[in-house]
Amino acid sequence: MLQLRPGCECCNKDLPPDSTDARICSFECTFCSDCTDQVLNGICPNCGGELVTRPRRPADKLVKFPASTERVFNENCSAKGSEGNVD
Structure with missing residues (x-):
């Protein structure tokens, strides 16, 4: 089951479970669009993986299977992103 982490690891923007703005990789690293x-x-x-739109859990399922409250933030994210863009 996906953790549905509450925020962007890069800018710390809030990403609630129903957000259409959330993107994840196969390891569930979470970023805003x-x-x-x-x-x-x-x-x-x-991890170098593709970031795709995070699925949204139906509201009635969030009661029994709540989203994660663990916030991951990497203040060096923008530096990592620019390093990977060298052609």
């Missing part, structure tokens, strides 16, 4: 597009170019800075 702005950081994904403008900083990371669609690639996870942690």
Whole structure:
């Protein structure tokens, strides 16, 4: 089951469970669409995987299977994103 982490690891923007703005990789690293597009170019800075739209859990399921409250923030995210963009 996906953790549905509460915020962007790059800019710390809140990403509630029903957010259409959340992006994840296969390891569930979580970013907002702005950081994904403008900083990371669609690639996870942690694992190198593709960042895709995070599925949303139906509201009635959140009661029994709540989203994670663990917030992950990497203040060096923008530096990692720019390092990976060298052609």
